[in-house]
Amino acid sequence: MNKIEVRNFSFFYGDFQALSGLNLPIRKNQITALIGPSGCGKSTFLRCLNRMNDTIDGTRAEGEILLDEQDVYAPDVDVVDLRHRVGMVFQRPNPFPQSIYNNVAFGPRILGTTSSGEDLDEIVKESLKSAALWNEVKHRLQEPALALNPGQQQRLCIARTIAVKPEVILMDEPCSALDPVATLRVEELMRQLAEAYTIVIVTHNMQQAARASDWTGFFWLGKLVEFNKTGDLFTYPKEDLTESYITGRQG
Amino acid sequence: MKRQQTQKLAVGIITTVSFLVVVPILLVLIFMIANGIGGISWTFLSQPPRSGMTEGGILPAILGTIFLTLGTAIAAIPLAIGAAIYLSEYASDNRLTRLIRLAIVNLAGIPSIVYGLFGLGAFVLFLNFGTSILAGSLTLGLMTLPVVISTAEEAILSVPQEFRVVSLSLGATRWQTIRHQVLPHALPGIITGVILGLGRAAGETAPILFTVAAFYLPELPQSIFDQTMALPYHLYVISTQIPGMPMEIQYATALVLLLIVLSLTLIATFIRSSMRRRREW
Ligand SMILES: Nc1ncnc2c1ncn2[C@@H]1O[C@H](COP(=O)(O)OP(=O)(O)O)[C@@H](O)[C@H]1O
Ligand SMILES: [Mg+2]
Numbered sequence: 268m269n270k271i272e273v274r275n276f277s278f279f280y281g282d283f284q285a286l287s288g289l290n291l292p293i294r295k296n297q298i299t300a301l302i303g304p305s306g307c308g309k310s311t312f313l314r315c316l317n318r319m320n321d322t323i324d325g326t327r328a329e330g331e332i333l334l335d336e337q338d339v340y341a342p343d344v345d346v347v348d349l350r351h352r353v354g355m356v357f358q359r360p361n362p363f364p365q366s367i368y369n370n371v372a373f374g375p376r377i378l379g380t381t382s383s384g385e386d387l388d389e390i391v392k393e394s395l396k397s398a399a400l401w402n403e404v405k406h407r408l409q410e411p412a413l414a415l416n417p418g419q420q421q422r423l424c425i426a427r428t429i430a431v432k433p434e435v436i437l438m439d440e441p442c443s444a445l446d447p448v449a450t451l452r453v454e455e456l457m458r459q460l461a462e463a464y465t466i467v468i469v470t471h472n473m474q475q476a477a478r479a480s481d482w483t484g485f486f487w488l489g490k491l492v493e494f495n496k497t498g499d500l501f502t503y504p505k506e507d508l509t510e511s512y513i514t515g516r517q518g
Numbered sequence: 519m520k521r522q523q524t525q526k527l528a529v530g531i532i533t534t535v536s537f538l539v540v541v542p543i544l545l546v547l548i549f550m551i552a553n554g555i556g557g558i559s560w561t562f563l564s565q566p567p568r569s570g571m572t573e574g575g576i577l578p579a580i581l582g583t584i585f586l587t588l589g590t591a592i593a594a595i596p597l598a599i600g601a602a603i604y605l606s607e608y609a610s611d612n613r614l615t616r617l618i619r620l621a622i623v624n625l626a627g628i629p630s631i632v633y634g635l636f637g638l639g640a641f642v643l644f645l646n647f648g649t650s651i652l653a654g655s656l657t658l659g660l661m662t663l664p665v666v667i668s669t670a671e672e673a674i675l676s677v678p679q680e681f682r683v684v685s686l687s688l689g690a691t692r693w694q695t696i697r698h699q700v701l702p703h704a705l706p707g708i709i710t711g712v713i714l715g716l717g718r719a720a721g722e723t724a725p726i727l728f729t730v731a732a733f734y735l736p737e738l739p740q741s742i743f744d745q746t747m748a749l750p751y752h753l754y755v756i757s758t759q760i761p762g763m764p765m766e767i768q769y770a771t772a773l774v775l776l777l778i779v780l781s782l783t784l785i786a787t788f789i790r791s792s793m794r795r796r797r798e799w
Binding site (some may be wrong): 317318322324347348350351354355357361363364373375377378427428431 | 698
């Protein structure tokens with residue numbers, strides 16, 4: 268089943284066309300990886316899925332991105348509500364300079380979904396467990412989040428995203444600031460999360476895409492060159508461009 | 519070798535100049551303290567003036583200045599912070615906002631006597647508040663607006679953009695983002711700006727001259743529609759309008775005013791440095 272369906276989607280920063288005519292499905296409870304050279308529009312595409320590009324002046328979108336068959340760019344869409352449903356984890360671990368607890372509690376608090384402090388405690392605990400961080404921080408929830416190491420910080424950011432109970436989680440090169448061990452932990456975590464969430468991950472690391480994803484899309488200069496099951500795309504690339512990119516980088 | 523000598527010379531000159539800047543400030547302070555400290559006593563601080571102001575104390579002027587500073591804060595702070603939030607977070611860069619910014623820069627450059635005259639025309643006469651604490655506070659508040667807006671805007675803009683992006687991505691509205699992730703971090707800067715602005719307002723004579731200040735009014739004001747004495751104007755009066763005024767009272771009055779303004783500045787500096795040390799990004 269397709270959680271998201273992208274149809275003939277283009278995106279512009281002022282006069283500059285960053286994405287042209289994209290068509291791809293994003294399947295529910297699966298991990299979709301987006302690869303491609305730097306500057307090819309991966310982050311731009313990701314930010315279209317929850318309309319974070321709206322915060323940049325002079326941008327324009329054409330075509331459709333259907334989330335459960337509803338166009339996210341339709342005029343009557345409430346972007347605040349959209350961002351509850353489509354959460355995001357960023358490239359650099361970026362916890363708020365507050366306590367571990369308050370980082371995770373921020374989303375539920377502003378959403379007003381919790382009626383009592385007990386509920387909030389429970390949400391924080393569950394989110395930290397889902398992010399595989401609970402055991403490391405359960406005794407120091409009130410300590411500053413910035414005291415954690417980068418790998419822990421990134422898992423905290425994942426917990427913070429999970430706490431608002433999104434349906435889709437977008438990850439923009441979530442491991443690029445992490446060491447190999449922390450990277451593997453996040454990849455394992457993504458696997459577990461995919462049982463409950465739909466995940467789209469941008470990565471410049473092809474081994475990561477090959478290891479951790481079910482579907483892979485290869486972007487080149489704002490176009491989607493190839494989209495296929497991860498195994499197939501890496502073993503039998505259909506396009507020459509894809510082949511030279513994956514072999515060039517790996518070899 | 520030569521370059522290092524030049525470097526040493528430059529550092530030497532810069533250090534000397536910096537110290538030279540401090541010297542006059544220290545001299546003024548020492549001079550005021552030396553001449554004024556003798557006039558300061560409990561009576562001086564707690565009694566109204568007597569005998570044509572040549573005896574007694576300056577209590578009504580001290581309290582008047584405190585009331586006016588509070589009034590200025592109430593008048594200016596909400597407006598200034600609202601404007602700063604609007605300019606930094608909501609306004610897009612168009613003709614109107616450029617005009618607003620231009621206006622703010624120009625407001626900051628207007629001589630304070632012009633504010634005094636404007637206050638007389640607008641608040642005292644047109645709005646019919648009379649010469650009153652209300653009219654004086656509004657006039658001082660107006661004068662304080664530009665500096666508070668500018669410093670508050672600067673403080674808000676210095677909060678990393680990333681906090682806003684993350685907050686919005688978690689489904690916070692724009693206002694929730696400002697309220698919970700921007701303002702708390704901007705607060706020290708905003709408070710500093712407010713206090714510096716108030717410090718300046720507390721020491722101004724011209725804006726209160728026609729709008730609130732009383733020449734001689736030993737009774738304390740009963741409401742915001744009353745006149746009051748105020749330190750800067752009182753100082754002006756006793757230094758120029760009263761023949762045979764004891765020098766010691768003049769210096770003591772000046773010293774009290776100086777200490778009030780200076781302590782506001784010191785508080786601002788303290789808040790700024792202590793909050794900066796606690797900042798974590
Ligand atoms: N805020 C922006 N304004 C204008 N152009 C941008 C902006 N962000 C990205 N771009 C341009 O869009 C293209 C795609 O960028 P991006 O989506 O960041 O690529 P990737 O994530 O694949 O490295 C690049 O050419 C980049 O210069
Ligand atoms: Mg990118």
